[in-house]
Amino acid sequence: MTSPTTTPTASHYSSAHVDPAAQVADAGFVPVQTRSERPSSFEPADFDAPTGREVNWKHTPVAKLAGLLSDEVGDEFAVTVDLDGVESHLVPEEDVYGEFFRPEDLPSALAWKHAPRGLHLRIDAEDEVQEPLVLRFDGSSAEKRAFGQILIEAMPHSRATVVLDHHGSAQYAQNVEIIVRDGAALTVVSLQRWADDAVHAAAHQARVDANATLKHFVVSFGGGVVRVNPNVELAGAGSEGYLYGLSYADAGQHLESQVYLHHKGPHTKGDVLYKGALQGDNAHSVWIGDVLIGPDATGTDSYEANRNLVLTEGARADSIPNLEIETGDIVGAGHASATGRFDDEQLFYLQARGISEEEARRLVVLGFLSDVVQRLGIPALEAELLEAIETELAAVDA
Template sequence: MASLTQAPATTPSGVTVAGSTAHSDGSHNDGAHTDGGFVPVQTRSERPRSYDPADFGAPTGREVNFTHTPVARLAPLFADAGADDDAAADAVGMALSGGQDVFQGTLAIGQSPRGDVFTPEDVIAAAAWTHTPSALHVRIPESVELTAPVEIDVTAPAAVAHSHIVIEAAPNSRGTVLLRHRGDALLAQNVEIIVRDGAHLTVVTVQEWADGAVHAASHQARVDRDAHLRHIVVSLGGAVVRLNPSIELAGAGSDAEIYGLSFADAGQHLESQVYLHHKGAQTRGNVLYKSALQGAGARTVWVGDVLIGPDATGTDSYEANRNLVLTEGARADSIPNLEIETGDIRGAGHASATGRFDDEQLFYLQARGIPEEEARRLVVRGFLAEIVQKLGIPSLEEELSAAIEAELTPAAAA
């Protein structure tokens, strides 16, 4: 079982001082406590990990990974209530379609490849691990190229439920797996992704939950030698959706494209904490998340952590987050962080921007006879289209474009 450790703190500039804890006054210390007080874990690479929910305890909101999270609304998922594990697992519906060449099975706790990549980073993921006796295993066989996406329709009850899914792309395989989430839910979910040598895998997760749903998910992936992962998060529905991808570029020459799109309405909280770990040499990573917000209490949170490890020579990495605030009362939090442990890299950077409409864009459209409200919708659609077009599933792209238009209609009518 993983031990709980302390991490060095991240400086205000977003660059970590390795091996010590940084304070706002510029001083450092090497211990877990300072002046008799607890120093919270800051860097993602040293975050506590354990399969046992009891090792974490219930978050209070002071922890660095829950600072921007509405812990009271997620509280039902903190309890390690091992009620009836089998009943809870059966309550999560997962219907597969497409991918005739794909292997489908189940994996018990301790049965490889379950756990080859995944180690829980918080109490929710640990509870999902413990209370999912049989994980769904979807495997694209070696050298198989899928002609259509594998779709997994996930439904969950309004009572606390847990699930664990293992998605494996065997060497030199190619394919797309689409996770769709609908209905009411109080769901703690783990998704374990293994992209073996030379494989190309796309994983798309779409959250279309009912208004009151609560969904917390941890996605952990490993990308092996010369393999490629495209990971896309689309969050539109649900009261609280917290989906945190963690991707390790383990093999030399591996690369990842990590994209996200969210549209938060009044009262919605949509959150992603992204971790990209460059571990192998000559690895490449590109992170781009975009969100639009409208209505009182609409909230998005994006935390982007990139670690370039000591052996990740020749790395090329970039992460960016863009947020478009459409109305008063909405709030977007955006926090990029970058750790670099080798000087031999091709490039690394991060960017973040949050703002309202570009007045010049609106003026340009209105000057050509387009009414103001229609011009606003065009700007938002164009802003989010960059992510929609990366899905690679034409029918889903059309569906999400229509959903975004429907989100914008009430604002236009207001």
């Protein structure tokens, strides 16, 4: 295990966040060609402040993230534990951080530097936790900037669901390190239900060991700018990763996820599905999906898809799927992306059966988004999210 105080060598980050065009012009540098080559470092000084021209920032409103790009100590951030007994799983062991996590951008490196250690949620070996373990994050003001560092560790053959529930308002940069040991099954749900003026940049990085399973959900309904980037490595033989996302962007909101799934071990299985709805002027969603099937990932089965439903004029969805395959011995691999408006044939079909246009639109959107909601497997949370979708739809008709 690598100590969190250990930093990569200079060669690992010497060209971090340099515009590819500039790199080509300088014969001394080679552009970063693929997602797997992205530099990493624990030191904020090794990252230039993003300008919006870099490949991993060009769809992001960088100016609105200015508070999370400054190398200054942040404010206190309230974290509460809602479920009795969770305290027994919180283990303040600072030296365990950084076994897999490596910051890949400036906000993440600053969170590594400034965030307090100690929020280590460990599920003991063979333990099966029936109820979701809920960590609630409450911001008190959009003027406050804060950094967070979380380690979620599922020990061998354990079972648990962890929910990270974000509310209120703040400028919050967050690192989430996830380790799923051999034979464990872990579900992690990150809910972004911020106030409209909140700014949230999060890096989730997970390693899944042999015969283990990770289900990872990113659900973003609130916040002015929300950027949650999951990075999952299927490291062990027979490991499985299911990465699901749901977003609903209103006027002026920017909701973004850059997803990276790395099939490293043999006989791994991955499924990526992100769905989003958008409504209102300048509502913007960004999804970038990168899947890498490595040279040793024989017998891999992988698929990624992104679907977006644009409900009104003035909304925009950017969707970019990428797939790299470095071995010819796989079960299957594919990717897909689609963005569109209401299907007139679906609306006509429902209206022809006596359903009003307003109700028909509601049913189409609910059917479109509930596919992801129902994969959560948490009935109470599923009901909350479906109610939130109903509320959003009511705003369209108002």
